[in-house]
Amino acid sequence: MRIIRYQNEESRAVLAAVTDEEMVYSLPYDDFIGLIQAAEEKGLSPLALVQEMIAAEEPLKVPLSQLSLLVPIEAPEVWACGVTYERSRDARNYEATGGKMDATTFYDKVYDADRPEIFFKSTAARTIGPDQPVYLRSDSNWQIPEPELALVLDRNGNIIGYTIGNDMSCRDIEGENPLYLPQAKIWKNSCAIGPAIRLAETVEDPYAFQLTCRIYRDDEKVVEGTAVTKQLKRKFDELVSYLVRDNEIFDGTVLMTGTCIVPPNEFTLQDNDRIEIEISSIGVLNNPVKAQQSATNALR
CATH class of the missing domain: 3.10.330 (Vcp-like ATPase; Chain A, domain 2)
Structure with a gap:
């Protein structure tokens, strides 16, 4: 249901x-x-x-x-987890080292650490739903969607539903300096969820969700990737336990659980692209991509 x-x-x-x-x-x-x-x-x-x-x-x-x-829920807060899949760790290492994949970085450390990476992603005002445009950040030249299974939580940290999340990301900004993570993750229309919430009690195995991401340009498919949640390094209860540790959350808080689908390193989103994220038994989250004027240009 x-x-x-x-x-x-x-x-x-x-x-x-x-x-x-x-x-x-x-x-x-x-x-x-x-x-x-x-x-x-x-x-x-x-x-x-x-x-x-x-x-x-x-x-x-x-x-x-x-x-x-x-949008299926006007989440008061959206949080996100990073480096929860091996593919995500490898992509972050590529960004941080300029392609030197044999170098060890802090992404390797957090992948193996007891404490997961959890960061604040969005508010209700910044979060959009199906068929609404996600925006490109004007000061980034390397931007991608991050398709993720997202948990819908109550105020006690119980998982009450599952939905689809798109954690839009600027790979160049995060790769330049990890302290720039908020700017690489948070801007207007940089978070999409939907199209539905699958009631948690109707999900027999949450580690059997099949994820597919397709990106279209001029009506042609230019990127497609697949994954399954069993590839996660961490369990959902573990991620939630760190989110609620010494922290107050609210009914309807959404926690994105990380991505295992990363477009090729030479790819970046462009104006008028279209992103489809499909998760089995939940649906398809479809969002067009739009460029936005920089604040500097808007004042001229």
Whole structure:
């Protein structure tokens, strides 16, 4: 069972459930956390509550493919994990050493360390949903998407759902100096999540998710990569445990778990590219790419 948000004919955000048969049922809640809280109050699991509500309801006549989907949750905070896959470690080493792959760096150390890399990624105002444009940073010449499985958490750090995340990244800025990481990761429309949230209780094995990333330019596929979450070096509970350690999180916090799909080193995103990130049993997160004027040029 997946949960989506869409914009109805009155331009109002509506929460809905999507069955594995692609049937869509509207739900009487304003957002995903409202559904979770209602289930807690009734002493039911979220899945049981949804099944109870849709049992006597008719599905929408409009198919899922024709709905105007919104970001599935307005996450108060989005955090992200780095160097959780071997492929990510290798890519970070390439950036930091100018291609000297035999050099040992701090990325090797964090890959093998007890403590994972966790950094702040986005706020609700900076996070976009399906079909909205991700922006290119104006002072970077080497930018890529980072397709990731993202965990939706409650305030106690429990995993209540899974969604798709795109952690847009500037490889040249991070490679120049690791202290520049916030600038390499955070800017307007640099984070996308969606199109749906798969209820955690409906996932038998979260390490069996299949990920695929495709990048299109002039309607031609120029990059495609695949991965599976079993390639993760760390477990999800371990990542969450470090996020909540001496830290307050909020209902609906999203934690991206790292990427194992990295485009070729000579590739960088361009204006009007399109990014598709697909994760099995969750859906496809589609975002066009747009360049934005630099602040200097905008003032002229």
